[in-house]
Amino acid sequence: MRWLPVFKKEMRLYFGSPVAYVVFVFFLVISGWFFSQIFLFYSDASMRSFMQPQFGQNLNVIENVMRPLFTNMSVVLLFFIPMLTMRLFAEERKSGTFELLLTYPVRDGEVLAGKYLAALALYVVLLALTLLYPGLVAYFTRVEWGPILSGYLGLVLTGAVFLAVGVLVSSLTENQIVAGFGTFGILLAFWVVGWGAEFAGGSLRGVLQYLSIGDHLDGFTRGLIDTKDLVYYLTGVALALFLTLRSLESKRWRG
Amino acid sequence: MIQVDNLTKRYGPVTAIQDVSFNVDKGRIVGFLGPNGAGKSTTMKILSCFMPATGGTARVAGYDVFSQSLEVRQRIGYLPENAPLYPDLSVASYLDFVAEIKGVGRGERRGRVADVMERCFVTDMQNRLIGKLSKGYRQRVGLAQALLGDPEVLILDEPTIGLDPRQIAEIRSLIRSLAGQHTVILSTHILPEVSMVCDGIIIINHGRIVAQGTESELVQQVFPTARVEVRVARASGDVAEALRAVAGVVTVEPLASRDGAAGFVVESEHGRDVRGELVRLVTGRGWELQELHQVGMSLEEVFIRVVAGEQVAPDAVVLEEEAR
Numbered sequence: 001m002r003w004l005p006v007f008k009k010e011m012r013l014y015f016g017s018p019v020a021y022v023v024f025v026f027f028l029v030i031s032g033w034f035f036s037q038i039f040l041f042y043s044d045a046s047m048r049s050f051m052q053p054q055f056g057q058n059l060n061v062i063e064n065v066m067r068p069l070f071t072n073m074s075v076v077l078l079f080f081i082p083m084l085t086m087r088l089f090a091e092e093r094k095s096g097t098f099e100l101l102l103t104y105p106v107r108d109g110e111v112l113a114g115k116y117l118a119a120l121a122l123y124v125v126l127l128a129l130t131l132l133y134p135g136l137v138a139y140f141t142r143v144e145w146g147p148i149l150s151g152y153l154g155l156v157l158t159g160a161v162f163l164a165v166g167v168l169v170s171s172l173t174e175n176q177i178v179a180g181f182g183t184f185g186i187l188l189a190f191w192v193v194g195w196g197a198e199f200a201g202g203s204l205r206g207v208l209q210y211l212s213i214g215d216h217l218d219g220f221t222r223g224l225i226d227t228k229d230l231v232y233y234l235t236g237v238a239l240a241l242f243l244t245l246r247s248l249e250s251k252r253w254r255g
Numbered sequence: 256m257i258q259v260d261n262l263t264k265r266y267g268p269v270t271a272i273q274d275v276s277f278n279v280d281k282g283r284i285v286g287f288l289g290p291n292g293a294g295k296s297t298t299m300k301i302l303s304c305f306m307p308a309t310g311g312t313a314r315v316a317g318y319d320v321f322s323q324s325l326e327v328r329q330r331i332g333y334l335p336e337n338a339p340l341y342p343d344l345s346v347a348s349y350l351d352f353v354a355e356i357k358g359v360g361r362g363e364r365r366g367r368v369a370d371v372m373e374r375c376f377v378t379d380m381q382n383r384l385i386g387k388l389s390k391g392y393r394q395r396v397g398l399a400q401a402l403l404g405d406p407e408v409l410i411l412d413e414p415t416i417g418l419d420p421r422q423i424a425e426i427r428s429l430i431r432s433l434a435g436q437h438t439v440i441l442s443t444h445i446l447p448e449v450s451m452v453c454d455g456i457i458i459i460n461h462g463r464i465v466a467q468g469t470e471s472e473l474v475q476q477v478f479p480t481a482r483v484e485v486r487v488a489r490a491s492g493d494v495a496e497a498l499r500a501v502a503g504v505v506t507v508e509p510l511a512s513r514d515g516a517a518g519f520v521v522e523s524e525h526g527r528d529v530r531g532e533l534v535r536l537v538t539g540r541g542w543e544l545q546e547l548h549q550v551g552m553s554l555e556e557v558f559i560r561v562v563a564g565e566q567v568a569p570d571a572v573v574l575e576e577e578a579r
Contacts, residue, residue, distance in 0.1 A: 005355035009344070012352075017343045096339030100400075103303040104356045105328040252306055 002106040006114025007121075010088070014122055019084070027080050027126055034072040035133045038065055043140075061137055062147045062223070069133060070151045070221040074158055074214065078187050081159060084122060085166025086180035088115045093251075094174045108248045112241065116167050123159045127152060147223030154220025157233035158213060162187055164240035171247045187213070256281040256408060256438040257302065261311035264297050271297040272462040274311070279455070281407075282435045286453035287442035290562055294462040295442040296336050296412055302440070303333040303410050316407050329358070332406035336413055338397025342386025346377055346396055349385060350403065357404035367403060374429060375399040376422070390417035398426065409433065411441040415448060427452050446555050456554070458561050466561050470554055477557045479525045480505060486546035487537055488516040494542070495519060501536055503527040516545045 014020040042065050049059055092098035101111060134148045165186055170179040194212025197205045209215055216229040257279040264271045272294040279285045287295045301308045302315060304324040312319060318326040341349055350368045359367050372378045375395040380388060385396060394417050401409055414430065415423045430452055433439055443449060449456055450470055457467040466473055487494055494517055498507045503523050510518030523529040530547060537544045 002356055002358070005352055008355075009341070009352045012348060013341065013343050095342075096335060096337065097341055099300070099305050099335050100333065100339055103305050103328055103331065103333045104353070105325055105358065106356055107325070 001110070002104075003110040003114040003117065006101075006106070006111050007118045010115055010118030011121070014084075014118065019087075020122060023080055023083060023122075024126060024129065027076065028129060030076050031069070031073050031130055032133075034076075035065075035069055035136075038068050038072075039133075039137070061141055061143050065137060066134060066148055066151055067221045070155060070217065071214075073130065074155060074217055075191075077155075077159060077162060078184065078191060081123070081162040081187070082166050082169075082180045082183035084119050085163055085170055085183060086176045087170070088119065088167055089171040089248075090173050090176045090179040094176070102252070108245055108252075112167070112244055112248065116163065116241065119163045119167065120160060123163060124156060127155055127159070144223075147221070150223045150225055151221045153225070154217045154229075157220075157230070158217050161213065161233055161236040161240070164237040164244075168240045168244045168247065171244045171251075256283075256316060257440060258314045259298075259302070259311070260313070262298065262301060262308050262313055263310035264294075264301060264306075265309045270462055272459075275459070275462070275464055276311075277457055277464060277467055279438055279440060281438055283454045284430065284434050284439040284441070284452060285455040285457060286449035287440060287457050287459060288444065288446070288449055288558060289442075289459040290444070293459045295459060297462075298459070299333075299410050299412050299440070299442060300335075303331055303335075304328050305333075305335075329404075330407045332401035332404065332409045334397045334401040334409075334411045334414055337416075338394050340385045340393060340396060340400075343384060345382050345384055346372070346388070347381040349396070350399060353400040354403050359404055367405075371399040371402045374402065376425060391419060391422050394418055395422070395426070398429075407438060409437055409439045409441075411439065413443055414441055415443065415445065423448075446558060450554050458558060460562050466557070473554070473557050473561075477560050480522050481525070481528070482550045483521045483523065483530055483533065484510070484518065484546065484548055484550045485521055485533055485537070485544075486513070486516045486518045488514075488543040488545050490517055490540075490542045492540075497536060497540070498533065501529055501532045503529045503532070514545075516543075518546075520550065 042059075042061070045064070046059055089098070092101060102108075131152075134143065134145075137143055162183075166179075166183040169182040169186065170176075173179050173182070190211060190213045192212075193208055194215050197208040197212070200208055210232070216232050219226045219229050257277075259278070260276050262275040263273050275294070275298060277285075287298070289295050300306050302313055302320060304320050304327050307321050312321075314320070315327045316330045318330075320327050344352070347368065350371065351364060354364045354368055369378070372381055375398050377392060377395050377399060380392055380396075385393060388396065394414070398411070398414055401411065411430070415426050418426060427448065430439060430441065434454070441452070455467070455469055456473060458465050458473070466476060468476065485498070495507045495509060498504060498519055498521055501521075504521055505524055506522045508520045508522075510520060512518060521529065521533065530549075533547060534544060
């Protein structure tokens with residue numbers, strides 16, 4: 001298994017350069033801002049429910065704090081994930097280090113695995129840092145951890161698809177900016193495609209809804225792990241990585 | 256150790272190399288010579304399994320570079336042109352990565368990395384980021400990564416480019432010391448380097464091999480006749496005519512006179528040394544012999560003759576004087 005050296009090298013590059021820190025800082029600042037706003041609004045609502053008990057019946061931290069937070073974070077990820085993946089192949093191709101990498105006794109698949117898992121690991125660390133928010137909620141009130149963990153599972157899977165698409169686009173170009181914007185464009189398209197379902201009829205409606213990334217996250221944030229959604233995410237990752245392998249191979253042939 | 260048969264590579268409509276064939280025996284150092292764009296790097300990229308050929312076969316250490324690429328890659332060390340490295344890694348951590356990916360075990364990795372850093376003179380830079388190194392140091396780090404894993408075959412694309420004269424000498428003696436255990440194929444356009452370092456020479460031009468062999472074989476092939484430059488002062492009569500009359504002389508061409516001495520290039524029949532005859536002729540007539548030496552035997556002239564024979568624009572021929 002020669003993917004491990006590639007994985008370690010990518011990790012060294014993420015943490016040896018400002019990339020990881022910049023992404024961490026800004027993601028935490030933005031998601032922290034969302035969290036504080038949502039949480040303040042929620043605590044305000046619970047205060048008022050003392051006065052008017054009928055309002056308190058629908059108050060629930062999962063429904064009113066964690067679900068909006070998960071949805072907001074997944075939107076922010078649309079912007080951040082392309083920045084994690086854009087350099088993975090594009091930079092190496094541009095600087096020529098890819099040529100050297102491919103002459104080491106390592107398979108294309110191992111190179112890809114090392115790079116993808118490094119990006120995924122960095123992303124999981126990033127998500128783990130946001131566990132601070134449910135931790136804070138738990139400090140003030142009683143929470144059910146089940147839906148929170150399933151929400152995080154949903155975010156990990158969503159990120160896994162985003163990262164796989166990012167790796168694919170990065171393998172198609174030598175230009176990091178093209179790789180970044182290309183990934184963002186594709187992800188955004190898959191995000192908004194579900195909106196078209198409202199006006200589409202018949203089978204097209206079902207197809208559009210199924211393709212939409214955001215719709216599949218919804219179940220997870222409610223504590224619902226549906227095989228339909230799992231299959232969606234896992235096939236998304238597998239398809240994107242498979243296409244990446246093909247793209248690497250064709251680059252080799254075209255020289 | 257390296258067998259190349261009718262190798263051809265096309266990039267779309269452009270043919271980079273055409274029917275290239277050569278063999279390199281184990282333990283030998285072979286120099287690849289050619290003007291820029293002749294196909295040296297393309298050949299090396301195919302040998303190093305970076306890209307497949309369009310036609311023909313290449314075998315390294317008995318394995319086909321296309322169908323048994325992993326086996327080949329386990330046995331080669333490759334230094335691409337301009338030594339592409341990761342600027343954000345330190346020298347030591349980069350070499351550690353290369354050692355690991357080449358399958359050097361965890362226990363011996365440290366020692367091996369220290370060893371190649373020592374041999375390539377980069378030990379004192381091991382904690383610097385590669386991006387902060389000068390070109391010469393980067394080139395040596397590139398060479399160090401090629402040596403890691405103790406490969407049987409080394410493929411070095413312009414290994415001494417960007418180095419200062421002292422470093423060039425050090426790297427050459429390093430490469431020279433590899434002969435015997437390692438088979439080395441290196442490209443360069445510094446001609447004296449080839450004479451100094453290599454056992455065999457392959458000259459490539461416009462994607463085809465135009466000459467190959469040892470230096471003396473090439474000289475024999477390209478200049479089958481021997482040439483002698485003569486300078487004569489205080490001559491009377493027609494010197495050229497007299498020279499031409501010497502037995503074995505084929506042609507006599509006049510050179511510009513210098514310090515009042517007339518100069519000639521005398522070309523003789525192959526394998527016949529006319530220098531003694533020329534001396535006797537000149538002194539016998541009472542002329543003054545200022546100079547007499549053999550010419551046209553250097554690799555440089557072989558190269559120019561061979562490459563120009565293929566109708567190359569003169570500016571495509573890059574000859575670098577060695578600055579020692």
